[in-house]
Amino acid sequence: MDLAAGVIANGVLMGAVYGLIAFGLTIIFGVMRVVNFAHGEMVVIGMYVGYLLWAAFDGPPLAAVLPAAALLFAIGYLLQFHLVQHFLARPAHVQFILFIALALVITGAHLVVFGPNPRGIFSFASFEVYEVAGLRLDAVRTQAAAAALLIVVLLWVFLRASRLGRAIRAAADNRTGAAVVGIRIRHVYAVTAGIGMACAGAAGALVAPLFDTQPFLAPEFTLIAFITVILGGIGSLPGALLGGLLIGVAEAAAALVLPPSMKSVVSYGLLILVMLARPQGIIGSPEGAR
């Protein structure tokens, strides 16, 4: 029982971080109908920020979240404003090629700057655990999950309650209508891309102490984000979080009862089931599935 509870708890914690990674992807798609195939590369940039700040100042991993998010926000804003904007009206396959190209450029740049060797954060803090009701919860995972949940909640409140958040939602609902009432669409789109990539950057900084940073991690993160988003519902913000938690728990549970090497099969199996039974995702809208 202890074994099961501990493993499932870890699954929940990882799921929250998956949720944050997916949140960035889904917000960009939900507003602009653009699929960011370079999302994993943005996560890896965040990981390198986390690693570099730790290497320079030996601070706690959480301290890197804001700088990573700020840097990725700037990158996202500028990319959208000056590059992706010109591709919004282009066919989906052209957008796909654009983001694949971006992903390759970023991975190549990582290789040139940092080399292929994994960069691990080694600090005693990364070995700490919290003992809760007999469960040993990894401190870094717990902090990462808590920070991920906090970021998701803050963003949700921002989108609901702030003027800019409402503008973003308006632009997502009806671009022409939003433009008619004076919303600067290009600026709103750039802010949205900035937020989406900031989520990826923050998630990267949060997972840097868990996974050694190296350029080739990016496709895995992109894949996780896609599975999560499709499970939860494309374009749905709560869906991203739900999808992340589902994958985290499903993989953990699978590792308990199946040979552990089979655990990723469960995520993909879940994905196929959801796509068959509910193409729009568990809490997505039918529009997202299209």
Place this chain on the structure above:
Amino acid sequence: MIRISRRAALAGAGAALAAPATIRAQSAPVKVGVILPTSGVLAVPGQASRRGIDLAARMLAEAGGPRLEIHHADTASRSENGRVAAERLIREGCTVLIGAWDSGTTISAAQAAEAARVPLMVNIASAPQVTEQGFSMVFRNFTPANQLITNAVERIRELGQIVGEMPRTAVLLHVNDTFGTAIAQAVAALWTRLGIPIQIVETLSYAVTARDLSAEVARAKATNAELLMPVTRVNDAILIVREMVRQDYVPKAIIGPGSPGPYEKAFTDAVGRFGDEYMVCVPWHNPRNPRTPAVLQRFAREYPNERFELNVGFSFEAVEIVADAVRRAGSGDPAAIHAALRTTDIADHIMYGGPIRFDEKGQNPNIGGVMLQNQGQEPKVVGPSAIAEARAIYPLTPFRNRR
């Protein structure tokens, strides 16, 4: 049989100093194609192997050995690229190949080498199939999985005698790639037959792409086995130790049979003192060989931030073997090099074991295995006793006492 004298070997290339004038004076160097995963997920050992190749080539050139021109090809850590890389190198005029670090890639490259009748000197790859598929062009100076396990059992038995105690139960936790599966199969086939009194209570495999091994480590811990036997790459070895610390999992010993990872610098840098006392049974350089210190010092001078580990050592030795064959062949003709490789007999070499010779399948059966234990964040040879650098620490010091 031609034997290489210690004096000749001392120059860093065994055969180099005795090279005939015809080869030294030849106008065109022999092109040696090197196939390695220098990018992608296997880039760390691939780059380490490349350092061994380059160092040996430089030391050979300085010692006046046969002129070799090294051509590198990167497989990007994709097995299917082995064949593509080999074909490219052969088109570039390479008449002998070295590579390819992992078993899948090596088998892929061997097909191209076989078709072109160009010898392939395998630096690292342990799957039995490499020399069991009937390839006539393949020569392997690395231990196949069965031999890795046989050596490991011998070392574990010896460890038991040294520390006066043997763990009674074990859990095998292995990566599910070609290498990890081959090792697991070898354990299943040989463990009981070799008569070691350690019962394997559970075998757990995990995906090579796994980034979270918390569940796997929790399941291993739940077995209460006294010995954890991880078969890993370097990144997963790091993940396993981190999880063990977090879950306060302290078996009596951690011994990786034939496993890479813990001796690599990336590992000791990542887990620090928590990686101490982790043991692995692997082929390794012989610290007592008189040539070893000079090679290690030269390596440390040229690569001050890297470690001379087995990837470096066996790649270094692969170049020495090829140079020896080229010297004896007297030409760069692939058939002549192939014939010379068949009669290789190098007694003095830095990797622990007997003379380098190849059997009818192209396998060197004389490679030894040592027990390494990380101590002070450096791998130390703790067995066999004749070449040991340090005494084994057993049982494992609890992680909480290392903070």
